[in-house]
Amino acid sequence: MNLSEIYTEIIAEHNKSKRNKKQLENPTVILKGRNPSCGDEIELALKVEKNIIQDASFTGVGCAISQASTSMMIDLIRGQTIEKAQLLIDTFLGMIKREITEEDQLEILDEAVALQNISNMPARVKCAVLSWHTLESAITTEEGKTSESSQSSH
Amino acid sequence: MSNHYVNDFPILQKTMNGKRLVYLDNGATTQKPLSVINAVQEYYAAFNANPHRGAYELSVKATQIYEDAREKVRKFLGAEKTSEIIFTKNATESLNLLAYSYGMTFINPGDEIVISIAEHHSNIVPWQQVAKAKGATLQYLYVNEAGILTDEEIEKKISSKTKIVAVTQVSNVLGIINPIEKIVHKAHSVGAVVIVDDAQSVPHFSVDVRALDVDFLVFSGHKMLAPMGVGVLYGKEHLLDKMPPFLSGGDMIEYVWEQDTSFAPLPAKFEAGTQNVGGVLGLSAAIDYIEKVGFSNIEQIEEELIHYAIPKLWQLPFITLYGCDDLSKKTGVISFNVKDIHPHDVSSILDADGVAIRAGHHCAHPLMQYLGVNATCRASFYFYNTREDVDALINALGRVRGVLGYES
Numbered sequence: 378m379n380l381s382e383i384y385t386e387i388i389a390e391h392n393k394s395k396r397n398k399k400q401l402e403n404p405t406v407i408l409k410g411r412n413p414s415c416g417d418e419i420e421l422a423l424k425v426e427k428n429i430i431q432d433a434s435f436t437g438v439g440c441a442i443s444q445a446s447t448s449m450m451i452d453l454i455r456g457q458t459i460e461k462a463q464l465l466i467d468t469f470l471g472m473i474k475r476e477i478t479e480e481d482q483l484e485i486l487d488e489a490v491a492l493q494n495i496s497n498m499p500a501r502v503k504c505a506v507l508s509w510h511t512l513e514s515a516i517t518t519e520e521g522k523t524s525e526s527s528q529s530s531h
Numbered sequence: 532m533s534n535h536y537v538n539d540f541p542i543l544q545k546t547m548n549g550k551r552l553v554y555l556d557n558g559a560t561t562q563k564p565l566s567v568i569n570a571v572q573e574y575y576a577a578f579n580a581n582p583h584r585g586a587y588e589l590s591v592k593a594t595q596i597y598e599d600a601r602e603k604v605r606k607f608l609g610a611e612k613t614s615e616i617i618f619t620k621n622a623t624e625s626l627n628l629l630a631y632s633y634g635m636t637f638i639n640p641g642d643e644i645v646i647s648i649a650e651h652h653s654n655i656v657p658w659q660q661v662a663k664a665k666g667a668t669l670q671y672l673y674v675n676e677a678g679i680l681t682d683e684e685i686e687k688k689i690s691s692k693t694k695i696v697a698v699t700q701v702s703n704v705l706g707i708i709n710p711i712e713k714i715v716h717k718a719h720s721v722g723a724v725v726i727v728d729d730a731q732s733v734p735h736f737s738v739d740v741r742a743l744d745v746d747f748l749v750f751s752g753h754k755m756l757a758p759m760g761v762g763v764l765y766g767k768e769h770l771l772d773k774m775p776p777f778l779s780g781g782d783m784i785e786y787v788w789e790q791d792t793s794f795a796p797l798p799a800k801f802e803a804g805t806q807n808v809g810g811v812l813g814l815s816a817a818i819d820y821i822e823k824v825g826f827s828n829i830e831q832i833e834e835e836l837i838h839y840a841i842p843k844l845w846q847l848p849f850i851t852l853y854g855c856d857d858l859s860k861k862t863g864v865i866s867f868n869v870k871d872i873h874p875h876d877v878s879s880i881l882d883a884d885g886v887a888i889r890a891g892h893h894c895a896h897p898l899m900q901y902l903g904v905n906a907t908c909r910a911s912f913y914f915y916n917t918r919e920d921v922d923a924l925i926n927a928l929g930r931v932r933g934v935l936g937y938e939s
Contacts, residue, residue: 380883380934384876389936415875416892416899416906438905440873441935501879 382494383501384441391445391488397452398444401434406519410511412443412503419447421511425519430454430462440504442495447508449489459516466513472496473506534832536824536915539564543915550885553923558703558731558864558911559889560753563813567756570816574809581805583782597808600815601798607818608748608765609739614797615771618806621762622730623653625749626697628764628777628801629726630657633747634695636775640666643692645723647672647680647709648901649702652894654728658697672698673901678705678854685710685717693723700738701731704893704909705854706864708732715744724770730754734913735833735862737826740765752810756817761810764801771797778803829914833863836912840865840921847925849932849939853907863912866893869931874906880934884927 401422411418419437423430433451450469454462468486471477475496483490495505537543540562545552554562574596580589582597598613605613619625634657638644644658648671662669672688674680680698689696696718701708711727718725724746729738734755740748747770752761766774776783776794780803785793794800821829837858844850849870854861869877874890881888889909892899899905910924932939 380880383879384934386936389934392935414891416896417873417875418905438873440875442876444873498879501875504875 383498385491387449387488387491388441388445391448392441394448397434397448398436399434400436401432406515406522408511408515408518409437410507410514412439412507414503415440417443417504417507419443419508419511421447421508421515423512423515423519425459428459430457430459435508439507440501442492442501442504443507446489446492446505449487449491450508450512453485453487453489454512459520462512462516466509466516469509470506473502534915534917536564537917539566539820540915541565541568547885547887548883551923553884553886553920555910555912555916555920555924556887556889557734557913557916558706558754558893558909560759561734561756561913562915563756563758563817564820566820567758567813567816571758571809571813574812579809582808583799593808596812596815597806600811603815603818604763607822608733608763609741610765611741612768615765615768617764617766617771617798617801618811619749619762619764620760620807621751621753622728622749623751623762625762625764626653626726626728627657629697629747629749629766630661632774632777632801633724633770634658634661635664638662638665638667638694641692642667642694643670643690644668645670645672645688645693645696645698645718647674647698649674649678649680649705649707649709649895649898650697650699651703651728651730652896654697654699654726655897658695667694668692671897674705674707677856678702678707679857679860680709680714682710682713685713689714689717689721689723691721693718693721695726696723697726697728699728699731701729701735701862701864702854702895702898703731703864704866704895704898704907706731706862706866706911707854708860708862711743711745719744731862731864734821735826736830746770752814752817756820757814758807758810761807761814763814768797771801776800776803780804824914832914832916833912834858836916836918836921837861837863837865839918840910840912840924843921843925844928847928850928853902853904863916865910866907867910868904868907869928871937872931872935874908876935877908877928877931880931881924881927884923884930886924886927888924 404422405425407422417439424432435447542562580593582594601613601616604616715725726747727745729750733750748765753759783803851868853866878890891906
């Protein structure tokens, strides 16, 4: 294992950055993600309006991998539709599982491609995917709310 | 300055990531000497049969091996009778046996079970289950800022309501040795039984159950050179006798009728089903090895290692240590954090230098909450560790902050 393949400058920068690590004003959905094996916990907040993720942020504690992964994810989803966020999730998880390896396909992940080599460190994969799984659950929660409200309006 | 014990451990000859393996996670499990590995192999190559069951020679031999190991454990712990030594899977199973058999039978609504805040989850969760099921209260002994259980705390928390006191002799996170004699004295004065989790102590210093006068004591083989999957429960005979079986089935019976069963006497009453005989033989070989090294030697080596390591860690301004104020009350366990860096990153970065430490909550969430940390790094020594291992740890720690773009 080569450390510089994992702890790249981009990871180090995102780990230190507080840009996306803050409380969100008027979030529409807040969800906790937990790694039971290490006790790490993040709280992801989304503000979804008209199918668009207007803003997102996170709080909580975790290792550099999980913090950087979360920060990069938020950069990617801000201003995107729910469908695009789902595509990003599928692509990211596919990259980690090595099911998606084509550069063209991975292009949409932008800086998050820096986490591709985490698949060489099985002990740390769960750190990289924590926030992405949390986002997926948050989207499901948000969609549930939308369908509920549209049902009740009938 | 290496020591010759290393040569007896095949795994310690290995390299990791191109570097010599520096194994500092002995609190999680120890490595196994060749004599233990050979004992297990020899059992399956030459003696394997189901003990207590066959009238043929192999089964008789397997029975003898199994019961000889029980006698060895009895002597090792200073117990009075072999009937007081029960083989289990590990300390966790031993504690569950006590919670379900003793706790669920003898705890009543309003009773109190006292444990310490520095327990491993295995000595917390079973008692939560008992307390919930029986309407009892779980009381905690809190350690002071130095990680120590004070006399005042023991006096305050153990009362006439206390029926069970279950404490670890050594914290798996802090390595601090608890005052078991004082706890036993106080608990017995109020009529409570004392259960001691010795998973982190039996491997490191001599323990005599009669001198300590503990009622029950548990440990795992794999933290003291033996294979995984074998553990021990010691209990005073008169207490084990009045407890109902935990697991039931083969070998724990005297006679079975269609609707009822009479149980076998101790120790078989608590050993249902075919046991891990190969593992038990491995445990026996592990005790032989430890006795050959000698506890005074083991204690001296570990003491020298922490006295060498901790002052070096004090000199690193980015290190925070936990429970390292008084080195006289401590085994070879050092919990610490690196400023700004999560323990999992520390562990991954050290791994690149071949240094294996534990990072995380160490199965001790309540202690982590109490210390106000999310996780720590833990280096834990055994007698085969050396000053070179400490140097490798210190050197690797010097690199950690730089890897993540922080100034050293």
